[in-house]
Amino acid sequence: SAVKSYAAVDLGASSGRVMVGRVGPEGLELTEAHRFANRPVRTPEGLRWDVLSLYAGVLDGLRAAGRVDSVGVDSWAVDYGLLDADGALLGNPVHYRDPRTEGVAEKVWDTLPAQELYAATGLQYAPFNTLYQLVAARGTAQLAAARRLLLVPDLLTHWLTGEQGTELTNASTTQLIDPRTRDWSREVADRLGIDLGLFPPLRRPGDPAGLLRPEVLQETGLTGPVPVTAVGSHDTASAVAAVPASGERFAYICTGTWSLAGLELTAPVLTEESRAANFTNELGLDGTVRYLRNIMGLWLLQECLRAWGDPDLDGLLAQAAGMPALRSVVDAGDPAFLAPGRMPERITAACRASGQPVPGTPAEVTRCILDSLALAHRRAVLDAQRLAGQSVDVVHVVGGGTRNALLCRLTADACGLPVVAGPAEAAALGNVLVQARADGLVGDLAGMRGLLARTQPLTRYEPRGGTDAWRAAEARLADR
Ligand code: LFR
Numbered sequence: 001s002a003v004k005s006y007a008a009v010d011l012g013a014s015s016g017r018v019m020v021g022r023v024g025p026e027g028l029e030l031t032e033a034h035r036f037a038n039r040p041v042r043t044p045e046g047l048r049w050d051v052l053s054l055y056a057g058v059l060d061g062l063r064a065a066g067r068v069d070s071v072g073v074d075s076w077a078v079d080y081g082l083l084d085a086d087g088a089l090l091g092n093p094v095h096y097r098d099p100r101t102e103g104v105a106e107k108v109w110d111t112l113p114a115q116e117l118y119a120a121t122g123l124q125y126a127p128f129n130t131l132y133q134l135v136a137a138r139g140t141a142q143l144a145a146a147r148r149l150l151l152v153p154d155l156l157t158h159w160l161t162g163e164q165g166t167e168l169t170n171a172s173t174t175q176l177i178d179p180r181t182r183d184w185s186r187e188v189a190d191r192l193g194i195d196l197g198l199f200p201p202l203r204r205p206g207d208p209a210g211l212l213r214p215e216v217l218q219e220t221g222l223t224g225p226v227p228v229t230a231v232g233s234h235d236t237a238s239a240v241a242a243v244p245a246s247g248e249r250f251a252y253i254c255t256g257t258w259s260l261a262g263l264e265l266t267a268p269v270l271t272e273e274s275r276a277a278n279f280t281n282e283l284g285l286d287g288t289v290r291y292l293r294n295i296m297g298l299w300l301l302q303e304c305l306r307a308w309g310d311p312d313l314d315g316l317l318a319q320a321a322g323m324p325a326l327r328s329v330v331d332a333g334d335p336a337f338l339a340p341g342r343m344p345e346r347i348t349a350a351c352r353a354s355g356q357p358v359p360g361t362p363a364e365v366t367r368c369i370l371d372s373l374a375l376a377h378r379r380a381v382l383d384a385q386r387l388a389g390q391s392v393d394v395v396h397v398v399g400g401g402t403r404n405a406l407l408c409r410l411t412a413d414a415c416g417l418p419v420v421a422g423p424a425e426a427a428a429l430g431n432v433l434v435q436a437r438a439d440g441l442v443g444d445l446a447g448m449r450g451l452l453a454r455t456q457p458l459t460r461y462e463p464r465g466g467t468d469a470w471r472a473a474e475a476r477l478a479d480r
Helices: 051-065 104-111 114-121 130-137 141-145 152-161 186-191 214-220 235-241 272-276 299-307 313-321 343-353 362-388 405-415 426-438 445-455 468-478
Strands: 004-011 015-023 028-037 041-043 046-048 070-075 080-083 148-151 208-211 227-229 250-255 259-265 280-283 289-295 394-398 419-421 459-461
Touching (some): 004 426, 028 051, 028 426, 028 445, 051 214, 070 152, 070 235, 104 114, 114 186, 148 152, 152 208, 227 426, 235 280, 250 362, 250 405, 259 362, 289 362, 299 343, 299 362, 313 362, 343 362, 362 468, 394 405, 405 419, 405 459, 426 445
Parallel strands (some): 004 070, 250 394, 394 419
Antiparallel strands (some): 004 015, 015 028, 041 046, 080 148, 208 227, 250 259
16 A cells, blocks of 8 residues: 555653654554653763663664654754764763853853844854853863764664764754855854864755664664654754644644744744844744744643642643633743752742742642743744734644643633644654655645644634733733
8 A cells, every 4th residue: 555654753851752653645643652751860960861761762662663664853952962083972962951051152142242143043042052052061071072963863863874964953953054044154153163073964854864774673673674764853843844734824832841932934034123032043844944932831830740749730730720810920931940940939939029929839830830831922923923024813732732721722812813732743743744755655844734634633722802911911021
């Protein structure tokens, strides 16, 4: 038959999964082969990714997946592994929430002003951009010994195939890419003394990335040859590719550990206004730009749940749903919430500092978080339209947060627009569809989205009431 199977390796900040997508001319079906925890480890040197355990999870997943026609790998952005002259990994990749980048951006801006950096790269300020991580690592023995830098999905792809490349959508999060030329910004790298020679050549979603090594075939029980295809290796790029939109008048919110909210554009917005609003221009499929803002996302809730000893989430959400809206809100874009630990205390402290009622019970804190996220979604969707001069009439919510009905409902209310929620496994689906496309099974981005809209269960939330209360809450935060 014409049905083919693709394995999507999708690594998130708290879990990894290997999903199998079966794609035919009219069908698309996704099943989970294997899911595993991604537990960062605090070592004496700082917060590190346990990349060996992730690789072991990938191999377990491929074994469980069975016969597949190709494999694609995507993960969170910005982080990387360094290889020495023998090709050996130099230490565990540093976690983007590690504090080593504190205060680094400010020093970089002394050499290369923030305005110039934005005009050249279009990237938001985030302390963890690869550029700042590399400046933070300057002078270390590890960086001195490094001959190669591989972004996390490129590192895993290298271990699977033996080949090296730098996938473009993820490269665009390094802050070393010019979004107009879609190539390295040599000027930025030179001025900051960053050696672009560390990066292997760029490759684009759909490009071949090698074949599974014989040892990998043996260990997973797969029969070769099994090609690996470059996908949108930044998870958010894969997720945006899987937004089941028709037409162009849509905003999207990719929800999970982060909320990434914005628009798909055909050209970057590099204005000073856009920089001040901290919008980023990351690269998407087929020449598109992911014009979006990073919002702390369900990380706020995940960290609270951890602090509370992991109580039953459904019970907590049911209680939160019955509470009055917008009693107190925090700024869910505030980098103050980036580091792990003591999240309930940090949230209540922010409410107190802004003179709002202080949430007490876990259900009250949960409600405060969800109201705050919905409010941040509203601001991002409105700001993106204004800054890009492009308006929308629907908001697509994709990713794990679509399972949180309260969050979707509040987002519709806050935006004053219908929300279409789903698919939850958007990143894996975008990953699968890029592989299917490289195989000639699906057409362009619009074709991929049409297939998703026809095959994936979606839930629609109509906005209730006006947006006055949200506007007022917004003013409350702005006054701080
Ligand atoms: C989401 C994501 C975001 C990126 C953040 C850190 O998983 O990839 O897009 O800003 O993680 O890498």
